[in-house]
Structures are given as C-alpha cells and as structure tokens.
Amino acid sequence: MSETQTHEQPLGTPAGPAPRAGRAAVAAAISTSLEWYDFFIYSTAAALVFNVTFFATGNEVVAAVNSFATVAVGFIARPIGGILAGHFGDKVGRKPVLVAAVVLMAVATSLIGFVPNTEIVWLAPMLLVTLRICQGLAVGAQWGGAVLLATENAPANRRGFFGSFAQLGVPIGVVLGNVVFLILTATVAQDSFLSWGWRIPFWISLIMLPVAFAIHRYLEETPEFKKIAAKLEEAPAARRSPIVEVLRKNPGTVLMAAGSNAIGVIFFYTMITGSVQYATTYLGLGRSTVLTFILIACLLQIPLVPLFGHLSDRIGRKLVFGAGTVAMMVWGVPMWLLIGTSGPDTVWPFAVAVIVGVVAMSLQTGTQGTLFSELFPPEVRFSGASLGYQISAIIGGFAPMVMVLLINGEAGNAWKVGVFLALSAAIGLLCLIAIVRRYSRPHESADAA
Numbered sequence: 001m002s003e004t005q006t007h008e009q010p011l012g013t014p015a016g017p018a019p020r021a022g023r024a025a026v027a028a029a030i031s032t033s034l035e036w037y038d039f040f041i042y043s044t045a046a047a048l049v050f051n052v053t054f055f056a057t058g059n060e061v062v063a064a065v066n067s068f069a070t071v072a073v074g075f076i077a078r079p080i081g082g083i084l085a086g087h088f089g090d091k092v093g094r095k096p097v098l099v100a101a102v103v104l105m106a107v108a109t110s111l112i113g114f115v116p117n118t119e120i121v122w123l124a125p126m127l128l129v130t131l132r133i134c135q136g137l138a139v140g141a142q143w144g145g146a147v148l149l150a151t152e153n154a155p156a157n158r159r160g161f162f163g164s165f166a167q168l169g170v171p172i173g174v175v176l177g178n179v180v181f182l183i184l185t186a187t188v189a190q191d192s193f194l195s196w197g198w199r200i201p202f203w204i205s206l207i208m209l210p211v212a213f214a215i216h217r218y219l220e221e222t223p224e225f226k227k228i229a230a231k232l233e234e235a236p237a238a239r240r241s242p243i244v245e246v247l248r249k250n251p252g253t254v255l256m257a258a259g260s261n262a263i264g265v266i267f268f269y270t271m272i273t274g275s276v277q278y279a280t281t282y283l284g285l286g287r288s289t290v291l292t293f294i295l296i297a298c299l300l301q302i303p304l305v306p307l308f309g310h311l312s313d314r315i316g317r318k319l320v321f322g323a324g325t326v327a328m329m330v331w332g333v334p335m336w337l338l339i340g341t342s343g344p345d346t347v348w349p350f351a352v353a354v355i356v357g358v359v360a361m362s363l364q365t366g367t368q369g370t371l372f373s374e375l376f377p378p379e380v381r382f383s384g385a386s387l388g389y390q391i392s393a394i395i396g397g398f399a400p401m402v403m404v405l406l407i408n409g410e411a412g413n414a415w416k417v418g419v420f421l422a423l424s425a426a427i428g429l430l431c432l433i434a435i436v437r438r439y440s441r442p443h444e445s446a447d448a449a
Helices: 018-048 060-089 094-112 123-152 156-167 169-187 190-195 197-218 223-234 242-249 251-282 287-315 317-340 348-374 378-397 399-407 411-438
Strands: none
Touching: 018 060, 018 094, 018 123, 018 156, 018 169, 018 197, 018 251, 060 094, 060 123, 060 242, 060 251, 060 378, 060 399, 094 123, 094 197, 123 156, 123 223, 123 348, 123 378, 156 169, 156 287, 156 348, 169 197, 169 287, 169 348, 190 197, 223 378, 242 251, 242 378, 251 287, 251 317, 251 348, 251 378, 251 399, 251 411, 287 317, 287 348, 317 348, 317 411, 348 378, 378 399, 399 411
C-alpha cells in the first residue's frame, strides 16, 4: 500500500463508553505528567546546577554547552525508545509498553539523584549520560502508549479532546518540576542546594512506581488493539515487524510529521529551558523570578491544551495545528526581543514573552497526539506516531545548545534566537502543507477533516 492511498481505519469508536474513555484519559494525563516531570527536572538542573558543578570550567559558554549536551543525549535516545515501544506496542499492546516506560523512568530518574560529586572528573558525566539515555528511552516509549490509550478508547467525534489529555503531561510536568525547584531555592541555602538540595526532585520520582502498578491493574487495553490481536490469532504468520512496515509504506508521513512538529519542540525547550539559562546568566534575573513566570505560563497552558483539542474536533486537527505553527513563526522574534530587554527591575517583558509564547505553542500541543495517530493505520499506529514525534524531539533537544551558541556570551544577540525560531516554524509549515496536500480522510467526520 503506497502513501498516496487512503489506508487508515477509524480511530476510536462511534460512541465509545464515556467512563472507559475518561479513565484512559486520566491515566494518560497522570502517567505523562510524571514522566515529563522527570524528564524536565533534568533540564532545569542542567540550567541551574550541572553547569556549575559537574561541568564547571573557566568559560561560562563552554560549561553551559557541556551541560546542555547531556540534555540533548536524552532526546537522541527518544526515537530509539519510540522504535522499541512501537514494535512491542503494535504487537503486544499499548498498556504493557506504557507500564514498562513508567517503571524505567522512575528508576533512572531516582538514580540521577545519587550521582556523586567526585574528583574523578569523568565519572559523574558518564553516569549522568547513561541515566539520561534511560530517561530518553522511557519518555520515547511512553508518549505513544499514553496517546493511543487516550485516543483509541475515545468516542470518534471526541478523540481530539480526550487525546489532548496525554499532552497535558507537558505543562503539568513543568509545573511540578518548577514548584519543587522553587520550594528548594526558597528554603535551602545556595551552597546546600548545589551540594544536595537539587537531588530531592529526582528522588521524588519513585512515586511513579505505584502509578505504574495502578495502570497495569485497573486499565483495559484499547478496542483497536484488541481487534489487531484477534486478527493476529487468525493469521500470525502474516504479520511483519511494525517498524519495518511503517518505514516501507509510510516513510514520507513519518518525516513530514517530524518536520511539522519540530518547531513545537524547539520553541518549547528554547523558552522553558533556554530562557532560564539566558535570563539568570546574562540579564541578572533571579532563579525564583524566572521559574515563577515559567510556572505561571505553564499553568495557563493546562486549560488551553484540552480547549484546543476540543476545538480540533470542531474545525479540524490540521487547521488548529497549523494556526499554532504560524503563531510561533510570528511570535519568535518579538518574544526574544522582549526577553532580551528584561532585567532585575523590568521583569514584565519576560512575563509577556513566555505567556504569549505558551498560548501559541498550545495550539500545537493540544492537537499533535491525535493528529499523528490519525496519520497511520492501527496495525502500525504506535510505531508510526512515535517515530514521527520522537524524530522531531532529536531536533528540539539541541535547541538550548543552539541558543547558547547563537547568543555566544552577548546578551544583545537574543534576536538571533527569534530568527532561528521563525525559520524553524516556516519549515514546519511547509511540512504540514505537504501532509494536507498528500492525504485525504474520507472516514473522518466533516468537522474533524
């Protein structure tokens, strides 16, 4: 079957039971929130701690690049996690893969909190990189499982809304991580924070283990996968590797999905992680001030994500997703010009920059899970959606490093970061246009097409 053919089966059921859809959506939101909390606290620690502890040098730029390089390692591992999870998620089920991903993330993140301060210069970086790879594998695996549990259990005419709950993990994870770091910076002295205080957020992640048990114990497998499993029982020899199948039949879809989504990841990490390092290092803003405004912006995103998911059920996934791409393209340069004019006595430009940025970004965040799921047939849906999403994560994972290099120690270079965002958004828009032109969706309702 070629990419230009219509190949997708309906996603969700015409009138899926609301209690089942609700349970799946809540489970997806909780699991992804904890997963992203773990993934994001590493980025925050890299911006605030690791550059002055494990990677300290006489050059601030080099220290920041080295610290953010370990952040990027997790993004490189995410597609591998997506590939592995896609293979097993399309073969053994959505739920067991999600449970395994949650357990792996809990163990890896808690162990980061035990990485020692040591005079053996290579030991701590090696341990951080290894555990960051495990984090990347886990978050790469969990996204597809959470999204498909939410969308495939949802009624067909509300899958955008229910699917958005898996995306709530992003802002909730940031909020949880920032709250923990804000409490620590307010209650722990600077020397103690750099010595042991930063470890506490990582140890908290052990709470994910009972969450994994609850998902395993109480959540059902999706109806879509049950149908696939039934077909496999009838003709098990006919099934090939899902990842091979999706790359053989749908390579363009995977690449266009990755290209269209990259700006959202770049925009997010440049704003949430990169701006923290820039504002605290070059503008003289306090850690608590910066983290508070990031927290407020992400709190705003929590209601916006399901709102835009619901809107996509009414006017179409691609339209809402595309509006987000255009908004980020338009706002990229003004956002970073505003950030660049901020200071200890002038914090409102930073606040306006990140709050408007979150609104623009939420248009994509609320729709991307369901949109990507709809691009692939059920038997390779986990593999295809995960691979497209996680490839874009590789690109986005290097965004803070690119930001540091573009600024190059000069606070006045912030506008260059805005140009970088605008160009990335333009590429994403071209990829989305290619998706819109290539595929038709005759099975979708008129207001979801």
